[in-house]
Amino acid sequence: MVYLYSDLDKNNPLLVIKGLVQYFPRRGIKRREDKIMFAVDNVNLSVFKSETLGLVGESGSGKTTLGRTILRLLEPKSGAIYFRGQDIVHLNSKQMRMLRVKMQMVFQNPHSSLNPRMTAGQTIGRPLKVFGRAKKSEISDRVKNALQMVGLIPDDCSKYPHEFSGGQRQRIGIARAIVLNPEFLILDEPTSALDVSVQAQILNLLSRLKEQFELTYLFISHDLGVVRHICDRIAVMYKGQLLEIAKTEELLENASHPYTKVLIASVPRITQKPRQKRIPRCAPRTIQLDGAEMDSKCKFYSRCEFRKEECKQKELHLVEIENGHKVRCHLYD
Numbered sequence: 001m002v003y004l005y006s007d008l009d010k011n012n013p014l015l016v017i018k019g020l021v022q023y024f025p026r027r028g029i030k031r032r033e034d035k036i037m038f039a040v041d042n043v044n045l046s047v048f049k050s051e052t053l054g055l056v057g058e059s060g061s062g063k064t065t066l067g068r069t070i071l072r073l074l075e076p077k078s079g080a081i082y083f084r085g086q087d088i089v090h091l092n093s094k095q096m097r098m099l100r101v102k103m104q105m106v107f108q109n110p111h112s113s114l115n116p117r118m119t120a121g122q123t124i125g126r127p128l129k130v131f132g133r134a135k136k137s138e139i140s141d142r143v144k145n146a147l148q149m150v151g152l153i154p155d156d157c158s159k160y161p162h163e164f165s166g167g168q169r170q171r172i173g174i175a176r177a178i179v180l181n182p183e184f185l186i187l188d189e190p191t192s193a194l195d196v197s198v199q200a201q202i203l204n205l206l207s208r209l210k211e212q213f214e215l216t217y218l219f220i221s222h223d224l225g226v227v228r229h230i231c232d233r234i235a236v237m238y239k240g241q242l243l244e245i246a247k248t249e250e251l252l253e254n255a256s257h258p259y260t261k262v263l264i265a266s267v268p269r270i271t272q273k274p275r276q277k278r279i280p281r282c283a284p285r286t287i288q289l290d291g292a293e294m295d296s297k298c299k300f301y302s303r304c305e306f307r308k309e310e311c312k313q314k315e316l317h318l319v320e321i322e323n324g325h326k327v328r329c330h331l332y333d
Helices: 063-070 093-099 120-130 136-149 154-158 166-178 196-213 224-230 248-253 258-265
Strands: 013-025 035-048 052-056 078-083 103-106 184-188 216-220 233-238 241-247 286-288 319-322 325-327
Touching (some): 013 063, 035 052, 035 216, 063 103, 063 184, 063 216, 103 166, 136 154, 166 196, 216 224, 224 248, 233 248, 241 248, 241 258
Antiparallel strands (some): 013 078, 233 241, 319 325
16 A cells, blocks of 8 residues: 555655565685675664654664665665655666655764765755755755755855864764755764764754654664663664664663563663663674575574573564564574
């Protein structure tokens, strides 16, 4: 079923991901290619219209790769991606080009994501030219309007990226994303490279734009404090798989998966509570390129204090333990 634009409301998913897989050859010193690294491993996820879904996890868990694969900046190896009910995995380049008007991305590093040889006005106006969304005479006004929406002034059109602060550069990146009037934005850690005071300004800007234009966000972050402030739901990712999904307050107050509990406990607190026992950092899962089946054991097995022998063999699925609260763990089978 393909949803019509008028049919979508907050109870219908704008984006649905089914069995999405993304992997890369693992190359070491000898540059051997007999192994692959699973960055996204059989992910199933729904994002509803006008919501902000937070995607959290430690570095290397596959969050950014998932975001890039959703937009087909990286081609998925298998699985399906439905946007408004349409499977976009099999769209050709021309069809995907038309769809990108509705799906945009704000990148993590505002310095490297902007072309140093282009002014702010050229950067923001470039999507309008590429996608043919405005006449040549209208581009200047559209660019100035976009700058004002993100808190900059029209005179900034003629400035180059090095003339702006980090927060202002990120505002330009946001203006470039919203100038096409998209519906869905992937925000890849948009505040991680900014000072704390500037982070608050950018978060307030994103919240205001969401209300003003009824945007839908996939907010990628490792900062649970930021996620709590802006997100409606949170999905926890580890070694390419989703381990837990719930509403923001439900997950932060009643986390169920052992990894989620450790992740929340790692947030610095000004208290006298004893420190949590540290656990080793994860390593990407690899598999021989000889057609061997995926390892279905718990990915958190080697780091979990509740592990049992059955965790090595039993297949894991996301199980709904409460309304909208899903966990991938043997403790809740």
